[in-house]
Amino acid sequence: MPARPIRLITLDLDDTVWPCVPVIQAAEEAFHAWLHRHAPRLAEAHDLASMRRHRRELMDAMPEIAHDLGQIRRRSLAMLLESFDYAVGLAEEAMALFDEHRNRVEPFDDVSSALRTLSERYRLVSLTNGTANPEATPLRGLFERSITAADAGAAKPHPALFVLALQHAGCAPGECLHLGDDPWMDVEGARAVGMTAVWVNRYGRTWPDELAPPTLTVSTLHQLLEWLDAEPQRDPR
Numbered sequence: 001m002p003a004r005p006i007r008l009i010t011l012d013l014d015d016t017v018w019p020c021v022p023v024i025q026a027a028e029e030a031f032h033a034w035l036h037r038h039a040p041r042l043a044e045a046h047d048l049a050s051m052r053r054h055r056r057e058l059m060d061a062m063p064e065i066a067h068d069l070g071q072i073r074r075r076s077l078a079m080l081l082e083s084f085d086y087a088v089g090l091a092e093e094a095m096a097l098f099d100e101h102r103n104r105v106e107p108f109d110d111v112s113s114a115l116r117t118l119s120e121r122y123r124l125v126s127l128t129n130g131t132a133n134p135e136a137t138p139l140r141g142l143f144e145r146s147i148t149a150a151d152a153g154a155a156k157p158h159p160a161l162f163v164l165a166l167q168h169a170g171c172a173p174g175e176c177l178h179l180g181d182d183p184w185m186d187v188e189g190a191r192a193v194g195m196t197a198v199w200v201n202r203y204g205r206t207w208p209d210e211l212a213p214p215t216l217t218v219s220t221l222h223q224l225l226e227w228l229d230a231e232p233q234r235d236p237r
Helices: 022-040 040-045 047-059 069-083 091-101 111-119 159-169 184-194 221-230
Strands: 008-011 122-127 145-148 174-182 196-200 216-218
Touching: 008 159, 008 184, 008 216, 022 040, 022 091, 040 196, 069 091, 111 122, 111 145, 111 221, 122 159, 159 174, 159 184, 174 184, 216 221
Parallel strands: 008 122, 008 174, 122 145, 174 196, 196 216
Antiparallel strands: none
Protein backbone atom coordinates (compact mmCIF):
# COMPACT_ATOMS: atom_id res chain seq x y z
CA MET A 1 0.00 0.00 0.00
CA PRO A 2 1.11 3.62 -0.44
CA ALA A 3 2.91 5.13 2.53
CA ARG A 4 0.35 7.96 2.72
CA PRO A 5 -3.46 7.73 2.70
CA ILE A 6 -4.94 7.69 -0.78
CA ARG A 7 -6.86 10.84 -1.69
CA LEU A 8 -6.93 10.64 -5.48
CA ILE A 9 -7.46 7.78 -7.93
CA THR A 10 -6.70 8.40 -11.58
CA LEU A 11 -7.91 5.99 -14.22
CA ASP A 12 -7.09 5.32 -17.83
CA LEU A 13 -10.19 4.81 -19.99
CA ASP A 14 -9.67 2.62 -23.08
CA ASP A 15 -9.34 -1.07 -22.15
CA THR A 16 -9.38 -0.10 -18.47
CA VAL A 17 -13.01 0.91 -17.97
CA TRP A 18 -14.40 -0.07 -21.38
CA PRO A 19 -13.24 -2.13 -24.40
CA CYS A 20 -11.57 0.11 -26.96
CA VAL A 21 -11.40 -1.76 -30.27
CA PRO A 22 -15.14 -2.35 -30.85
CA VAL A 23 -16.11 1.27 -30.28
CA ILE A 24 -13.29 2.63 -32.47
CA GLN A 25 -14.22 0.23 -35.26
CA ALA A 26 -17.88 1.22 -35.08
CA ALA A 27 -17.03 4.94 -35.01
CA GLU A 28 -14.71 4.67 -38.00
CA GLU A 29 -17.27 2.66 -39.98
CA ALA A 30 -19.96 5.28 -39.28
CA PHE A 31 -17.47 8.01 -40.19
CA HIS A 32 -16.58 6.36 -43.52
CA ALA A 33 -20.24 5.74 -44.35
CA TRP A 34 -20.83 9.46 -43.79
CA LEU A 35 -17.98 10.25 -46.18
CA HIS A 36 -19.55 8.03 -48.85
CA ARG A 37 -22.66 10.21 -48.67
CA HIS A 38 -21.01 13.63 -48.41
CA ALA A 39 -17.58 13.22 -50.06
CA PRO A 40 -17.91 10.13 -52.27
CA ARG A 41 -14.79 10.70 -54.37
CA LEU A 42 -12.68 10.84 -51.23
CA ALA A 43 -14.37 7.78 -49.71
CA GLU A 44 -13.83 5.76 -52.88
CA ALA A 45 -10.15 6.71 -53.07
CA HIS A 46 -9.35 6.17 -49.37
CA ASP A 47 -10.60 3.25 -47.32
CA LEU A 48 -10.18 3.21 -43.53
CA ALA A 49 -6.69 1.72 -43.72
CA SER A 50 -5.56 4.40 -46.16
CA MET A 51 -6.93 7.15 -43.94
CA ARG A 52 -5.11 5.68 -40.93
CA ARG A 53 -1.86 5.75 -42.92
CA HIS A 54 -2.47 9.38 -43.79
CA ARG A 55 -2.93 10.22 -40.10
CA ARG A 56 0.26 8.38 -39.15
CA GLU A 57 2.16 10.29 -41.83
CA LEU A 58 0.75 13.55 -40.48
CA MET A 59 1.84 12.60 -36.96
CA ASP A 60 5.36 11.98 -38.25
CA ALA A 61 5.37 15.27 -40.12
CA MET A 62 3.94 17.28 -37.20
CA PRO A 63 5.30 15.75 -33.98
CA GLU A 64 4.32 18.89 -32.07
CA ILE A 65 0.64 17.88 -32.32
CA ALA A 66 1.04 14.09 -32.54
CA HIS A 67 -0.29 13.71 -28.98
CA ASP A 68 -3.61 15.33 -29.94
CA LEU A 69 -5.45 12.55 -31.75
CA GLY A 70 -8.55 14.66 -32.30
CA GLN A 71 -6.59 17.42 -33.99
CA ILE A 72 -4.65 14.89 -36.06
CA ARG A 73 -7.87 13.27 -37.27
CA ARG A 74 -9.45 16.65 -38.03
CA ARG A 75 -6.42 18.04 -39.89
CA SER A 76 -5.92 14.85 -41.86
CA LEU A 77 -9.52 14.85 -43.00
CA ALA A 78 -9.41 18.55 -43.90
CA MET A 79 -6.32 17.96 -46.04
CA LEU A 80 -7.95 15.03 -47.84
CA LEU A 81 -11.19 16.93 -48.39
CA GLU A 82 -9.29 19.84 -49.89
CA SER A 83 -7.31 17.54 -52.17
CA PHE A 84 -10.60 16.26 -53.64
CA ASP A 85 -12.09 19.76 -53.95
CA TYR A 86 -14.58 19.38 -51.12
CA ALA A 87 -15.31 22.10 -48.58
CA VAL A 88 -12.88 21.85 -45.68
CA GLY A 89 -15.75 22.73 -43.35
CA LEU A 90 -17.13 19.23 -43.86
CA ALA A 91 -14.40 18.03 -41.52
CA GLU A 92 -16.19 19.55 -38.52
CA GLU A 93 -19.44 17.76 -39.37
CA ALA A 94 -17.61 14.48 -39.85
CA MET A 95 -15.74 14.87 -36.57
CA ALA A 96 -18.94 15.60 -34.68
CA LEU A 97 -20.36 12.33 -35.98
CA PHE A 98 -17.17 10.43 -35.17
CA ASP A 99 -17.09 11.83 -31.62
CA GLU A 100 -20.72 10.88 -31.07
CA HIS A 101 -19.99 7.27 -32.02
CA ARG A 102 -16.65 7.28 -30.19
CA ASN A 103 -18.52 7.93 -26.96
CA ARG A 104 -20.97 5.05 -27.44
CA VAL A 105 -18.90 2.88 -25.15
CA GLU A 106 -20.05 -0.10 -23.12
CA PRO A 107 -18.21 -0.16 -19.78
CA PHE A 108 -17.04 -3.49 -18.42
CA ASP A 109 -19.67 -5.04 -16.14
CA ASP A 110 -17.84 -4.19 -12.91
CA VAL A 111 -17.08 -0.57 -13.70
CA SER A 112 -20.19 1.50 -12.95
CA SER A 113 -20.85 0.04 -9.50
CA ALA A 114 -17.16 0.07 -8.55
CA LEU A 115 -16.70 3.68 -9.62
CA ARG A 116 -19.76 4.75 -7.66
CA THR A 117 -18.28 3.15 -4.55
CA LEU A 118 -14.84 4.62 -5.17
CA SER A 119 -16.26 8.09 -5.79
CA GLU A 120 -17.75 8.09 -2.29
CA ARG A 121 -14.30 7.59 -0.78
CA TYR A 122 -11.80 9.13 -3.17
CA ARG A 123 -11.50 11.83 -5.78
CA LEU A 124 -11.63 10.32 -9.28
CA VAL A 125 -9.98 11.78 -12.39
CA SER A 126 -9.72 10.08 -15.78
CA LEU A 127 -6.52 10.31 -17.83
CA THR A 128 -6.56 9.33 -21.49
CA ASN A 129 -4.40 9.61 -24.57
CA GLY A 130 -7.60 9.27 -26.59
CA THR A 131 -10.55 11.52 -27.28
CA ALA A 132 -13.44 9.91 -25.41
CA ASN A 133 -15.45 12.16 -23.11
CA PRO A 134 -16.77 10.29 -20.04
CA GLU A 135 -19.51 12.90 -19.62
CA ALA A 136 -21.00 11.72 -22.92
CA THR A 137 -20.92 8.05 -21.87
CA PRO A 138 -22.78 5.87 -19.34
CA LEU A 139 -20.13 6.94 -16.79
CA ARG A 140 -21.35 10.52 -16.72
CA GLY A 141 -20.95 12.18 -13.34
CA LEU A 142 -18.50 9.65 -11.88
CA PHE A 143 -15.28 11.61 -12.58
CA GLU A 144 -14.74 15.06 -11.13
CA ARG A 145 -12.45 15.84 -14.06
CA SER A 146 -11.36 14.15 -17.27
CA ILE A 147 -7.93 15.05 -18.66
CA THR A 148 -6.78 14.20 -22.18
CA ALA A 149 -3.38 14.31 -23.83
CA ALA A 150 -4.64 17.33 -25.75
CA ASP A 151 -5.31 19.11 -22.43
CA ALA A 152 -1.87 18.27 -21.07
CA GLY A 153 0.11 18.92 -24.25
CA ALA A 154 1.66 15.45 -24.19
CA ALA A 155 0.58 11.81 -24.13
CA LYS A 156 1.27 9.21 -21.47
CA PRO A 157 3.80 8.07 -20.38
CA HIS A 158 4.95 11.70 -20.37
CA PRO A 159 4.49 13.10 -16.85
CA ALA A 160 2.24 15.95 -18.02
CA LEU A 161 -1.13 14.16 -17.64
CA PHE A 162 -0.24 12.78 -14.23
CA VAL A 163 1.10 16.10 -12.99
CA LEU A 164 -1.99 17.95 -14.23
CA ALA A 165 -4.21 15.56 -12.26
CA LEU A 166 -2.13 16.06 -9.11
CA GLN A 167 -2.27 19.83 -9.51
CA HIS A 168 -6.03 19.73 -10.04
CA ALA A 169 -6.57 17.71 -6.86
CA GLY A 170 -3.87 19.41 -4.80
CA CYS A 171 -2.37 16.02 -3.99
CA ALA A 172 1.16 14.74 -3.58
CA PRO A 173 2.14 11.77 -5.80
CA GLY A 174 2.21 9.49 -2.76
CA GLU A 175 -1.49 10.22 -2.18
CA CYS A 176 -2.49 9.03 -5.65
CA LEU A 177 -3.27 5.62 -7.10
CA HIS A 178 -3.27 5.26 -10.89
CA LEU A 179 -5.08 2.45 -12.70
CA GLY A 180 -4.42 1.51 -16.30
CA ASP A 181 -4.06 -1.34 -18.76
CA ASP A 182 -0.77 -0.39 -20.41
CA PRO A 183 2.44 -1.43 -18.61
CA TRP A 184 4.50 1.39 -20.11
CA MET A 185 2.07 4.26 -20.61
CA ASP A 186 0.11 3.74 -17.40
CA VAL A 187 2.16 1.81 -14.86
CA GLU A 188 5.62 3.11 -15.75
CA GLY A 189 4.30 6.59 -16.46
CA ALA A 190 2.61 6.83 -13.07
CA ARG A 191 5.54 5.34 -11.18
CA ALA A 192 7.91 7.83 -12.80
CA VAL A 193 6.13 10.70 -11.02
CA GLY A 194 5.90 8.87 -7.70
CA MET A 195 2.35 7.51 -7.87
CA THR A 196 1.38 3.99 -6.88
CA ALA A 197 0.34 2.11 -10.02
CA VAL A 198 -2.18 -0.71 -10.44
CA TRP A 199 -2.16 -2.78 -13.61
CA VAL A 200 -5.68 -3.49 -14.89
CA ASN A 201 -5.21 -6.67 -16.90
CA ARG A 202 -8.59 -7.36 -18.50
CA TYR A 203 -7.34 -9.77 -21.15
CA GLY A 204 -4.93 -12.10 -19.36
CA ARG A 205 -1.80 -10.53 -20.83
CA THR A 206 1.72 -11.29 -19.63
CA TRP A 207 3.62 -8.61 -17.74
CA PRO A 208 6.79 -7.50 -19.60
CA ASP A 209 9.92 -9.14 -18.19
CA GLU A 210 11.93 -5.94 -18.52
CA LEU A 211 9.68 -4.00 -16.12
CA ALA A 212 9.49 -4.23 -12.34
CA PRO A 213 6.14 -5.76 -11.35
CA PRO A 214 3.29 -3.42 -10.42
CA THR A 215 2.13 -2.94 -6.85
CA LEU A 216 -1.09 -4.76 -7.72
CA THR A 217 -2.61 -6.51 -10.73
CA VAL A 218 -6.39 -6.76 -11.05
CA SER A 219 -8.75 -7.94 -13.75
CA THR A 220 -11.76 -6.06 -12.34
CA LEU A 221 -12.28 -2.94 -10.27
CA HIS A 222 -14.05 -5.06 -7.66
CA GLN A 223 -10.67 -6.68 -6.96
CA LEU A 224 -9.25 -3.21 -6.41
CA LEU A 225 -12.00 -2.47 -3.88
CA GLU A 226 -11.19 -5.70 -2.03
CA TRP A 227 -7.53 -4.71 -1.89
CA LEU A 228 -8.35 -1.24 -0.60
CA ASP A 229 -10.76 -2.65 1.99
CA ALA A 230 -8.06 -5.00 3.29
CA GLU A 231 -6.20 -1.94 4.61
CA PRO A 232 -8.82 0.82 5.01
CA GLN A 233 -7.65 4.24 3.94
CA ARG A 234 -8.55 7.40 5.78
CA ASP A 235 -10.69 9.63 3.55
CA PRO A 236 -9.34 13.16 4.06
CA ARG A 237 -11.86 15.02 1.90
